[in-house]
Each structure stands twice: as C-alpha cells, then as structure tokens.
Amino acid sequence: MTALTPGRGQAMRLAIAGRFAPLAARWKAFSATRFGSIVARTLGTNGAWIFLLLVALMFVFNFLAPGKFWTEFNVRTMAENVSVLLVIAVGETFVMATGGIDLSVGYVLLFSGVTSAQAMNWGGHDPTNSGWDIVLLGLAVALGSGLGWGVLNGLVVAKAKVPALIATLGTLGMSWGLAEILSNGQDLRYLPSIIGDMGTGRVFDKIPFVVIVAILVAVVGGVTLNLTRFGRYTLAIGSNQEAARRAGINVDRHLIKVYAMSGMLAGFAGFMSLAIFTTTTISGHANDNLQAIAAVVIGGTSLVGGVATVVGTTIGVCIPMVLFSGFTILGYQSFWRDVAVGAVLILAVYADQLRRRRRERR
C-alpha cells in the first residue's frame, strides 16, 4: 500500500507550503505595487490558472515532441492560425461582458469576406494586379458589412428585446444564406495580390503581419474594456442592467454599440481571412462562432456578464490551438483534440461557478 499516513501527508503539505512561502510573499509584495496590482487583477479572475495551464501545456508538448513543438515555425504558425479567431473573440468578449452572446460572428465573417471579394472583383475585372485603392475598397466593404450585421444584432437585442441567443442565431442564418446567394455557393478566387502578400508577409521575416494586426486589436480591446467609459458601461450592463439604467446609462444605445463593434470586428476578420487564404473559403469558418465563445469563456469571462478580460480571451484562444497543434504533432487521432478542448471548456466554466459560489457565501 502506498497510502501516506496522515502525519506524513501533513508534513509534506507543510513542506510544500514552506517552499512556496517566499514565493507567495514576493507575489504579495509585487501585487501591492501599482503595476503589480494591475497584473494581479488581470490574473485574478480566471487568468492565473489558465495562464499556468497554457504554460504547462507548452512545457508538456515541448517535452513530448522535443524540437518539434517549441520551434519558431510552429509558434509562428500557431499564432497565425489563431489570429482571425482572436479578432472575433475580442468582439465576443465585449458582447459576453454585457451578458449577451453573438452566435453570428463566424458567418458575418464569411459574408463580409464574400462582399469584400465581390467589391474587389466589381465589373468582372481580374483584380490580381489592382492597387491599394481596390484593396482599401475591399477593406471598407468588409468593415461595413460586418458593421451592418452588428447594428442589426444590436437593434434586435436592445430595441426589439429578442434574446441575444435567438437574435444572433437568426442573423447567423441570414448572413450565411446571403453569403451563399451572393457567391452562388462558389469561392471567389481572384483577389489583389497585395492582399495575399499581406497574408503571408512578416515583420523581420519572423512575425506575420496578421499576428501583429490581431495583437493590436486585442490590445486596443483590452485597453477599451479596462480603462475607458465604454468598457465600464459594458461591464456595468452585464453586471446589473437595471442598475446601469437607473444610473442614467443609455443601456439600449450602448448594447447596439457593443454588437456593432462585434460585427465590425467579424467583418475585419473576414478581410484577414481573405488575406490568409486568398479565397473566400465559403465552406469554412463554420465553427468560428463556437470557438470564439469557448475562448472567451475559457478566458474567464462570465457567461452571465459583468466580468471579462481580453488577456484571458487571448489565452483562451491559444489553449485550444496549443492542444490542437500538440496533439497533431504527437500523431493522435484528430478527434482527441476536440475531447481535450471540450474538457478545458467545462473546467473553465466550473472554475467560474466555484468563484461565484465562494463569493455568494460571504
């Protein structure tokens, strides 16, 4: 039998606690500083343990696949492969922070990619050698398309009082169907070569443009959520909509803005997808909405709103990709990846529940 006697178990726990005590003290001192308090609060929600999980996963995969997982190539492609998702997940973070949900993002992304590509192909011109004017037109159309769907979502949720789940399920179907109708179910394969160059381009030959763009979006999103009135209202509405209304916040207008922002980011992600795949990938992005929601939830954003961090969302986007890549490199059956990601998702929500219960017991 290997069972430890209570005495030994306790001694071990004490020993472990003893070893970590200086670390804990140092952390406490650190979190008392101005910068430290920001870090501590950022990690405070779900951040700390999911960040540790991410680091642990990376270590494990690096150990199991030495020289394969933790390589410049793999880190770069993993970052590239989450960039589109990160952009829509940032928008989703705001929506979920209000206590809502946006199921339409993946298909608004698709729709925006189609309209953008069609605008660039306007009049049947082969746009392969088109200049920046056509590219900017395409970007504007993508952003505008996304914004349009977002505003529609916002109006239906805030004014018509249709539950967000249903409202965005409706626009999911509408944007998908219209994307299929507009494209006749066929991918548009001719895009300005500048766009493809943006998709494959890298800074210092190392960091892909799309990754930098996605990180910029996340940074702006994080700053907006934490430091601006827009973010404060977003969290207040998610925390207690009635309180926000009584405090004089125009809740309906703010909700419309939040959904509009999510839609516009989805439109932008559609443009990024064009850059990466150089085609409209009409059969793709089918699960992007659920992946974005999963990432936001893994990142510690509460399903009922009020609590959200973009840092958490960023980590939440990365964890499934690390699992995906790690399992693929190790040669596991592809379905194991889904099993692992699903388990992490449930753990994340469970952790959120525990936190809430602890709070309510006070």
Place this chain on the structure above:
Amino acid sequence: MRMRNLVMLGLAVITVGACSSSATAAPAAGKAWNLTLIQGVAGDPFYVTMACGAQAEATKEGVKLNVTGGNKWDATVQKPVIDSVTAAKPDGVMVAPDDSKALLTPLKAMSDAGIKVTFVDTKLDDTSFAVSSISTDNLAGGTLAAKTLAQLINDKGTVLVVNVDPGISTTDARVKGFTDEMKNHPNVKVLDVQYTHDDPTAATTITTSILASNPDLAGVFATNVQNAEGVATGLKQASNTTVKTIAFDAGPKQIEDLNAGIVQGLIAQDPYGIGVAGVQQTVLALNHGTTTATIQTQLAAITKDNVNDPSVQKYLYKASCS
C-alpha cells in the same frame, strides 16, 4: 528546479496515454521513413479506406505512417492541421487538400521545409512542388456511370443529373463524362443539370418536381453521396419504383442502399488504391526513385449483380480497416 519537477509530473500522466496508442510497424528493409497522411476529412469511409491502403503499403515497405485530418471538410480547419504536421517534420506527407487555392501557402511551406508532398484524391491548382498527384479519373467515372445507367434503363428515356455546385473540378468532370457518353445513346435524353449545394433536402425537392414535370423520367445520376440520398428520399415520397438511380461512391451506407434497392448502381472510386499509390510515390521520392507526376486510379461499376464478387469487394469503402 521546481519548474522541472512540475513538468515531469505532468508528463508522467500524459506519456502513459501516449505509449499505448502508438503501435509501430517493424521496418522490413530500407530506411524507416516517417510518413503522414492528411485526410480531407477524418472519419469519412472514403478516407478511412484510403488510410487502410496507405497503412498496408507502409507496413509492406517498412515505413511509419501517421494519419490525421480535420473533422470537417473545411480549409480553415485543415490549415492548422497542415501547419502542425509540418512542425512535426515527417519525411513525407500524403495530403488531400480541402481547397485548391486556400492551402497553397501552408503546403508550400511544408515542401520548403524539405518534406516530400504527394496529393491524394484532391490537389492544388499549383502542383509544381508535389511528388505526384493521385486521383480518381472522374471523367472515366462519369462515362462508366452513363454506360451503367443506359444499361439499367434499356437505353431509352429521360435522365436527370443532380450535381453539387458548379465549379468543382471532380464533380464537373463526372458530369462531363456522363453527358458526353450519353451522346452515344440517341434514345436517352439528358435534362439540364440541377445543383443542390450538397444538401440532400434540395436533391429531394428537385427529384419530386422533375418527376412531376417529366413523368417519363427513367434514371437519375447523383454525383455524390448526399445527392444520392436526397434523390432516394424524393423517389420514395413520390412512391416511384421505376426510376433507376446511379450514384458516385460506395460507402457502407450506399452498399446498404444498393442491397435494399434504393439505388441501382454505384460508381466506386478506389480510395484504397489511392492510399497505396500515395505511399509508393512518396517513398519512391524519398529513395530518389522515379516518380509519376499524375496517376489516375480506376473505378468500378457496382450493381446488385456483382456486389459480392471478390474483384469488386476491394472497391467498397470501409468504416474501419479490419
């Protein structure tokens, strides 16, 4: 120090699982190359059968084979799979790309990393860097479908073609082979091609409405599985038992349908053969042998009469290898 202990602990848990699943074939002769097959979509009988063929050939040649793929036919899902496989640095990869253009960048990067790339079933528009492209001769498949259907309807009557979407090279080739061959059958009239967007319910609606406007409909050619199932439902709704249906592909469900009389003919591709050829070509390239740039595999027409013939059996798609 502390960190390492922590990691080791985590590893102990995970490696237990890892060991049990990686059975490796003993190398027979030559170098034990590491190969990976990236399926168009994991779990589909067509690709499962392809993997069976590849595995059998790999065992024979004494090379290691890994099989992976996205769980959906979706280029945006397949890209991270391709990138991760590249990161794993196998010696050669057989891949069925989900899009002929979207996946150029990651597959080019794979080739640039020194990995031999062979296209199986589908391929990119740009095949310049590939060892070989192995696929079904879809044109021949369409011809075979026409001949088989003509026989089933005694060479006369109106026939309908139910296709997925315009612009897909494989299904378009099937339709072309079919309509071209039907020109040799003057008593057979081919209606305009109908498109279903790969939606079985659309195929059902199309079938019932065409039956209403063309009561003399004698046969239907469905260019893929989804369409065949939709057509079968449509015929059932119209209580029609005279129209003969011929469909592409021969998965377990289609064989069941054939035996049940829901379809009268199947045009089976040879995924097993594609898998075998894929491994052969990739290993040839790794051993600096001479490879064949394009290989077109043959098809078989399966009807109720020959479904149990041993020569036809190898064309049936399997849900698992054994």
Place this chain on the structure above:
Amino acid sequence: MAEPLLQARGIVKHYGHVEALRGCDFDVYPNEIVALVGDNGAGKSTLIKILAGSEQADEGEISLEGQRIHVGSPFEAMRLGIETVYQDLALAPDLDGSANLYLGRELMQPGILGKLGFLDNRSMRAGARKAFGELGVDLQNAQSAVANLSGGQRQSVAVARSVAWASKVVFLDEPTAALGVIQTARVLETVKRIRDRGVAAVLISHNMRQVLEVADRIEVMRLGRRVARFDAKKATIEQLVSAMTGGIAEEGAA
C-alpha cells in the same frame, strides 16, 4: 413653516384593479429629515418610486421649490437633484465601490485622453475614499468588487452614492434593513449629515424607535393616503402605531 421643497398633491396610482395610492399628499421641507411610515401595503414604496421617477402617477401633481415638475425617469429625477437608495440596491455587483459610486457620472481624464473616453480612475478612487470616509465606511480594498463586500458595506456604498450626488432630496427606502448596529448608527449619522448640508432626506423605515430618534417630522400613510403628520419631538410610538393602524381617522386630527 417655510415653503415645502418637494410637494405631492392628490397622487393616484393603479396597478390593474388595485389602487395603490388614492389621492396621496406628501411634503418635504428644506433641511429636514422626514420619515415616511405606514404598514405594509400602505403605499410608501409606490409613492417613493413615483417621486423618484421610476414609476408614473396616474393622477396628481408634483412640485419642486414651488415649480411643477414632471419626473419621467430616474435620470430626470437625478438631474433635478433627487436621489434614491433603493431597497434592492441598484449596484453593479461586479464593479468596485468607486466604479459604482461614479456609475453614469464617471470622471474622465483631462485633455485628449478624456475625449477618447479614458476614465480618471485615480480621481474617482480618491473621491470614493472621501465619500465612504464621510459615511464611516472602511472598504479595506477599494478595488474589490461590490459583490465581495458584506451586506452592510454594500448598503453603505449604495447610500454613499446617493448622498454624494443629491443636491435637493434623498429618498432612503429601508436603508438600515440589512445592517448591524454600528453600521446602522453610521448610516443614520450620515442621514443627519445630509440634512446639515442642506439636503432633505426622506426615510422609510419600520423601526419606530429609529424614526423618532432621527427624524424631524413624520408623515404616516395608510391605505394609499397620508393620514397623519407629527413633529418627531412630540410624537410617541403609540401615536404612530395608532395612526398607522387606523386609530386616527383623517389627516389633521392629531
């Protein structure tokens, strides 16, 4: 006596067939604490909701400083300098005390940053510390979400918020219901301080002892009407209970 600061005349409010208020009058004078008492269902909360803008009267007039006003929403009430501490604490539990105190009235960074929507959290925290300090509330961690505070601390945040923004009248609907002895004393102390700052306070309470101790004047409601008014210094608990339960037939009898 001076002109009433806030005056309600003949307020009627129906909920379906139920008549919650049937021609109710109410007066608040400057610099006073007036307690509004009555049995459950007498219409106290309904009256407060109407005066604070979250419900609309079916009939009747409201005037502030002699001017007739229309209070169409809580926001309009706030603009008029009327604040309310609700029974169900209208706080955002996930935000910290300072964020709640300034909710809807955030302080912005000076200059371009403020135009871009950046909050001046430092000033808001300082302001919050001051406001909470006045209430004698010690929030050990001002950055902790309100949900993590005790019931009393939460109530203090809600009270502090209304007090901080009211310029004319503060309505407090059972502000001490969830509080311990010390915190109750502090909240009542704050109510007195509000009055001393020139803001009238309207206190709804079931605690007669507390009412007599704190209020300057007491108005009693019964069955949707005002039935009695007392000078708190002269009134007794027996008189109040008698008025509440119908011992005194009509207003003005006392």
